[in-house]
Amino acid sequence: MSYKCSRCKRDVSLDGYGGVRCPYCGHRVLLKERSQDVKTVPVQ
Incomplete structure (x- = not known):
């Protein structure tokens, strides 16, 4: 899964x-x- 740190804004993957x-x-x-x-x- 792909996450982003809320402090440094870097991409983080949890393993x-x-x-x-x-x-x-x-x-x-x-x-x-x-x-x-x-x-x-779709709108009906």
């Missing part, structure tokens, strides 16, 4: 080692990257 922490600055708040896909809903 399941048990902790959620930015490996660059040590900050614990990571934001999940959203996909760029646009979904359309």
Whole structure:
């Protein structure tokens, strides 16, 4: 999964080692990257 650190804005990938922490600055708040896909809903 792709995440972005909310402090240093670097891309972070978590590899399941048990902790959620930015490996660059040590900050614990990571934001999940959203996909760029646009979904359309048909109107009835």
